[in-house]
Amino acid sequence: xxxxxxxxxxxxxxxxxxxxxxxxxxxxxxxxxxxxxxxxxxxxxxxxxxxxxxxxxxxxxxxxxxxxxxxxxxxxxxxxxxxxxxxxxxxxxxxxxxxxxxxxxxxxxxxxxxx
Numbered sequence: 471x472x473x474x475x476x477x478x479x480x481x482x483x484x485x486x487x488x489x490x491x492x493x494x495x496x497x498x499x500x501x502x503x504x505x506x507x508x509x510x511x512x513x514x515x516x517x518x519x520x521x522x523x524x525x526x527x528x529x530x531x532x533x534x535x536x537x538x539x540x541x542x543x544x545x546x547x548x549x550x551x552x553x554x555x556x557x558x559x560x561x562x563x564x565x566x567x568x569x570x571x572x573x574x575x576x577x578x579x580x581x582x583x584x585x
Contacts, residue, residue, distance in 0.1 A: 478509035485512065494525025505536070508585065513540035514555065521562050530565040531574045537562065538578035 485500030498519060504512035517536035520529045537559045544551050563571050 478504040478507035478512065481507070482509050482512050482515075485515065489515075494519070498525045505539075508543070510540050510543035513543065514551075517558060517562075521558065530562045531570050531577075533562045534559060534566065534571065534574040535578045535581070538575055539581060542582065 481500045481504035485497045485504060488494075488496035488500060498516075501512040501515045501519070505516050513536050517533045517540060519525055520536065521533035522528065537555050541552065541555045541559065544555060546552075566574065
């Protein structure tokens, strides 16, 4: 019997269901799985959770990292989503030093290069 293949859309759906129920630990776990498999909505959602401290300690550097990753995966034609991510990145960067911004962007590039 072969192992089940990852289904990022299903992981995302389970994550959103958990988020709606305020089961933030489950939402985080499911969003993480979907994000690791390349789901841009999950990547964006992780950024939001880290920026707001939902289910995790607030971490602006990780929020910026996930927003950077999502930004490169959002379709070019989705101008409103791209603009929203740009605003999120600007807002979380206000809470970071220039070195922290650089490090978050470096980590995003490193994450992307491994995929």
